[in-house]
Each structure stands twice: as structure tokens, then as C-alpha cells.
Amino acid sequence: MRFTRRHPMLAAVLLCALAVLAARPTDGDGSHAPGHGSPSGVGAQVARLYEEAAAATERYEAGRREAERQRARAQRLEGRLDRERRAMAGLHGELGRIASSQYRDGGGLPLTAHMLLADDPEEMMRGQRAVRQAEVSLDKAIDRSERAEARLARDEARAAAAWKGLEQRNAELAALKQGIERKLEAARWKLQGQADASVAAGACRGAVRLDQPETHFTTRWVAPVETYVLSASYGSGGARWANRHTGQDFAVPIGTPVRAVGTGKVVKVSCGGAFGIEVVVRHAGGYYTQYAHLAAVAVDQGERVSPGQWIGQSGTSGNSTGPHLHFEVRVTPEMGSAVNPVAWLARRGVSL
Known part of the structure; x- marks a missing residue:
């Protein structure tokens, strides 16, 4: 039966601390001679790999947090865009109703023609005032619609840029993670290679502090x-x-x-x-x-x-x-x- 304990990624990456350095072998029957190891060629290389991986891990964690913030911003923009699109649909509906009303009320005929055709001039004047009010309302509605369309286009561009930035960052993080994994794997097997050499010689290296x-x-x-x-x-x-x-x-x-x-x-x-x-x-x-x-x-x-x-x-x-x-x-x-x-x-x- 297999059981797993999991912990944060950074703790797992620190396993490569492993990277620190062998000392000269000691002669004997396989027992350990007390003393501190001193870095040699491979050991120094492994230590550098660990330092690079540790630094890359810090960048990875910082980048991951920033990617999450970008995702949250992009999602907020998408929500605002949805609201703006619904508002635009309402404005277009209002414009359509105003235009229909003007058409029914004879919008577009000269005032003189209206007066000649009208049975009741006073009623006609009241109708003209209503038409002018409708025209003012239409102008305002068109202005609101144009501003909303400009805002919508601007926010759509911002949302697209946010998602593009997020995708680019995710690709960078994936490449960074792969680089870390390759370096850790190389460091681990170099460390194991030193261990195999020690076992084959029957002589332990100095303690890795x-x-x-x-x-x-x-x-x-x-x-x-x-x-x-x-x-x-x-x-x-x-x-x-x-x-x-x-x-x-x-x-x-x-x-x-x-x-x-x-x-x-x-x-x-x-x-x-x-x-x-x-x-x-x-x-x-x-x-x-x-x-x-x-x-x-x-x-x-x-x-x-x-x-x-x-x-x-x-x-x-x-x-x-x-x-x-x-x-x-x-x-x-x-x-x-x-x-x-x-x-x-x-x-x-x-x-x-």
C-alpha cells in the first residue's frame, strides 16, 4: 500500500540542497573518517547548479503569484466587458424605439408642410415640441452609445492584452520550471555518481555540511x-x-x-x-x-x-x-x- 505526503513546491525544490560538495575520499575499510568535506571540481559544479536552481525557484514563485494576479485582472475585465455589452444592447434598443417614434410622428417633414396639413395648429405645435424632445433624446442616446462603444473597444483591447500577457508569462514559467527540473536532475545524479564512487572504493567522503x-x-x-x-x-x-x-x-x-x-x-x-x-x-x-x-x-x-x-x-x-x-x-x-x-x-x- 502506498501513502503520499505532499508539501509546497518550494520545499520540494530545496531538496536539491543536496548539491553541496564532496570532500577528498579517505582510505580505509569503508568506515567514515570525521572531518569536513572541501569542494572539488564536480562538487563545486553541483553547488553552482543548486544556487542557480534556488534563484530560479524564487523567480518562479514570484512569477506564479504575478500570473495569478494577471488572471484575476483579466477575469475582472471580462466581467466588465459583459456588463458593457449588455448596456450597449440596451442602448441600441432605445435608439431603435426613438427612431420608430419619429417615423410614426412624421419626422423629417418641413414645419410649413406640417402646418398646412394639420387640422389643429395648436395640436401640431405640441407635436413639434414632442418631436424636438425626441430628437434631443436621440442625440443624447447616440452620444451615450458612442462613448460606450469607445469604452468597450478600449476595455476589449486591455482584456486581450492581459490574456496575452498571462499566456506569455505561463509559457515563460513552464520553460523556467523545465529548466529547474533539468538542473535538479543533473545535480542529483552527479551527487549519486560521487556516492557510487565512494561505495566502489569502500571509502566515505567527508561530511557534507x-x-x-x-x-x-x-x-x-x-x-x-x-x-x-x-x-x-x-x-x-x-x-x-x-x-x-x-x-x-x-x-x-x-x-x-x-x-x-x-x-x-x-x-x-x-x-x-x-x-x-x-x-x-x-x-x-x-x-x-x-x-x-x-x-x-x-x-x-x-x-x-x-x-x-x-x-x-x-x-x-x-x-x-x-x-x-x-x-x-x-x-x-x-x-x-x-x-x-x-x-x-x-x-x-x-x-x-
């Missing part, structure tokens, strides 16, 4: 990733495991920040083997949490961590069929002592 987010957790325990789809579950069977699956998998893109689920101490950072790049944290009460198949680590062995602290970036290193985080809860630092991580977190108030 990510800028930690400003978080204000009100609970002592959190989920290991913020946005995810649950995939392989604890105890499930599969050809890739010797017995049963020993953890809970979170399907997330390469480079997703991985969080410490609670306060603890990093007791292991290693590369190589089935788990690829992994981090193990010891918590109070004799429990350990493992975060495996990472693309990079952001902590050193022996370091204290707090709930929600970014301790690495997800990947697909080791025995992995695709990008995901493998999360385990154990009663010892090593595999073979795992308990159900979903139930363990649920007892601590974290529902996945």
Missing part, C-alpha cells in the same frame, strides 16, 4: 523524511533480501534531506556493502536507527544530533533498485536485531 533548516518541532520524534511515498514495508518478502525486509522504505528523489528521528549520537557512518552509504544513530533506551542507501552524509561519527536535524541525503547506493531511504530500528548497532519501525515510531507519536 548542509545549511540546516529553521525547524521548531514540538515533539521529540519525527519522520526520517518530510515528503515521501511508503514503499517496501517491514517484514515483506522479496528476491533482494535473504529472509525478510528488515526496515521501512521511503521512496524519495535522490538528494532528499534525511532527518534524525530523535535525539541521539552517531555511532556509525560507513560506505560499501548492501546498504551502500549508511548512518546509524543511538537513542536513549537502547534503540538504534539506521538510514541506508544514502547519496551523502552530513554528520560525523561521534556527533550528537537532534530531532529533525539533516544527517544525510537520500540516494540509491548499495543493493538498491531505485532512489529511496531504507530506515531501520534496531536493539543493537548491527543488522539482525531489527524491530518494526512503523510501530516503533507510532508509539512515539509519529504516524507514517
